[in-house]
Amino acid sequence: MERSVSNPPLPPPLAEFLAARPWLTTRAELPGDPVGMLGDQESALFQLLARDVFAGRGAIVDAGSFLGRSASCFATGLRRNPAFRAERDRVHCFDKFRVNGPDTVRFLRDRLKLGACVGDSTRPIFDAQVAPVSELLVVHAGDFHATVWDGGPIEILMVDIAKLPTLLGRLVEQMFPQLIPGHSLVVHQDYHHPWLPHIHVVMEYLAESFELLVPQVDDSALFRCIAPVPPDRLLRASAYDFTKTERIDLMAAAIARLPQEQRHSVAEAQVLQLAWLGETTAARKAFAELDALAQSPGASRHWLSQHRAVADHLEDRELAALMAAHEWPAALARVDASLERRGPGAKLLAHRGRALLELGRTAEALVAVRAAATSPDFAGTQSGDPEFWVLEARAQAAHGDRSAARASLGRAQSCGLGSTRREELARRLRLDDAPPSAPQSAAASGD
Ligand SMILES: C[S@@+](CC[C@H](N)C(=O)[O-])C[C@H]1O[C@@H](n2cnc3c(N)ncnc32)[C@H](O)[C@@H]1O
Known part of the structure; x- marks a missing residue:
């Protein structure tokens, strides 16, 4: 999955972009600065990919739009792209636009001073936040499990919706066949995140079709599609049909691909996967190794907060088991x-x-x-x-x-x-x- 000489050559604009790493030095310029769940570097990356790399060969898909920040990044970047053609180019936004749990209730209260209940529509907030770019968006509202993609080739696919293996499965089934080998980019916004190990397992299983271009930008990882996904692999990946051993081994391989200093969050995902698969002793051992690293002075605040959340989750599981018994x-x-x-x-x-x-x-x-x-x-x-x-x-x-x-x-x-x-x-x-x-x-x- 890492860059290799045998992979198809990088299109020149992409090669230049990767060499310059502009997301490290640029801030996204967004009218109204829409609120959302992205870091500053991710916001810049999304805007700059649409502005400097997008070539008009397919759609931009924003899978998991929430209140519209990622959509705004792509649409504002697209509008500034010299190759932009208003009659052709669109950002396709997918979301069910509902407050989906207490975390979102808290987010809306803290960031927008809004009182909301689980189940309320977030669509009015999305519409208000994306108003300056609305003519560039196509909104697909509803449960992504039922999504059918019939919009042709996809050039940039941003994934922030694969919260369950079934959601990732739908995305793989409907959208991966529309990626352009050698050209299309996939951003997994939840890659450096402990809670969704299925993302690492699936991308590692599909490693012959994807190279990891940029291992980490905030929580995101950037991949390029380098070969079509073979039909048998597409089927297994979309059904998340892997044995326990396969899941653990694929995750270990995904961790090993990352630079040492960018492994922590994905290693936390392995801890959770082991615990959820019933491998309690292995989970404890893997957690203890991370716990030792967490004591070191170089540990980032972001990872430490993830580490604490994983520790809490493991304790809560242990408590639940004792109470159930x-x-x-x-x-x-x-x-x-x-x-x-x-x-x-x-x-x-x-x-x-x-x-x-x-x-x-x-x-x-x-x-x-x-x-x-x-x-x-x-x-x-x-x-x-x-x-x-x-x-x-x-x-x-x-x-x-x-x-x-x-x-x-x-x-x-x-x-x-x-x-x-x-x-x-x-x-x-x-x-x-x-x-x-x-x-x-x-x-x-x-x-
Ligand atoms: C972390 S948020 C996306 C953040 C967004 N990209 C941003 O820029 O702020 C994840 C989104 O996935 C959506 N989502 C989760 N499960 C979904 C489903 N089954 N169908 C449609 N959308 C879903 C949620 O509604 C939520 O808005």
């Missing part, structure tokens, strides 16, 4: 160690409450649950989760406060708890009977 003393020890390392957070405090409740330490359980409910991140993490209110109801009932427990079950129901489960819990916690003579036993488990 009803190993309550070990779960309490695990959650206390996490609270010590990460500081108080609503979710961890709720887990602490659950472990204490199961251990019959009801007064302490209630304190932990109340601490969760007053934690600053409660609204963003727990307040909409019916299971939090079930837990609170159980702790209150165990403590003998039946009217508070009834109110909590009511909140659980308003957050989506089914009425059958609510009635069953009310019965188990004896919330519908005459007052009991003594506090309920914690054995009224919520499971």
Whole structure:
């Protein structure tokens, strides 16, 4: 996948561009400076690719447009390209334009001071942000899983939508056959990112069709298509049909291709892949090696924040496994160690409450649950989760406060708890009977 003399020669504009590395010294100039999830160098790279490298031989695809920043980068660059032909050249934007989770809710609050809920449309924000370039865009709104690409050759394909193997599969199936061998560029914006190991696995599997031109620009990696993807490979890659061993080996090969100092985020992706494949011991070992590197003074802030997020995720998985196995003393020890390392957070405090409740330490359980409910991140993490209110109801009932427990079950129901489960819990916690003579036993488990 790295540049090799046997690969087709680079088109001269691309060769010059790669030699000059202008994304390191240029800032993207964007009317209105649209907000988005790109770094400064990536923004410049996208704009400059459209301005200086695009040759009018196919479409520019912006797969994962969000609020329009990447689309604006490509469209503004395209407009300044001397080869631009208004009747021919377009940037195709793909997105479902919906607030897809708490991270996006937080992003809209912090960056645009907008209150939004999961499921709300983001299309009005996209439309406002891309207004200065809207005539250059073709917008394909909807779930990318159903996308059919019938727009002919693709010259630049920016991938920021492959959040699941199935989404990457759709992209590979629909769009990779339209890449022009020797010419088309693919940017994987999530390459230096721990959470999407399928991207590395698939690109490594297709290594004979793609060379890695620029291993890292912010979170992105830039590839060139050097040969058509053979049909059998296209089929396997789009179905993500790989054994456990293949996935682990392909990822190891993808890491080995990168310069030593650019391996960290992808090595984190291998840690997560190992954990998700059930290779817990190997995941721990790989994580420990990264943990040692994370102590070194040269570790970048960006990677360290990814590393901490991976550490949290591994701890959370371990805790979830202990809780699922009803190993309550070990779960309490695990959650206390996490609270010590990460500081108080609503979710961890709720887990602490659950472990204490199961251990019959009801007064302490209630304190932990109340601490969760007053934690600053409660609204963003727990307040909409019916299971939090079930837990609170159980702790209150165990403590003998039946009217508070009834109110909590009511909140659980308003957050989506089914009425059958609510009635069953009310019965188990004896919330519908005459007052009991003594506090309920914690054995009224919520499971
Ligand atoms: C990280 S954002 C893209 C950021 C964007 N490129 C920018 O410049 O700010 C990823 C986008 O993928 C979109 N997405 C995720 N899953 C999708 C799906 N199944 N169908 C369509 N879009 C999807 C999300 O809606 C989100 O806007």
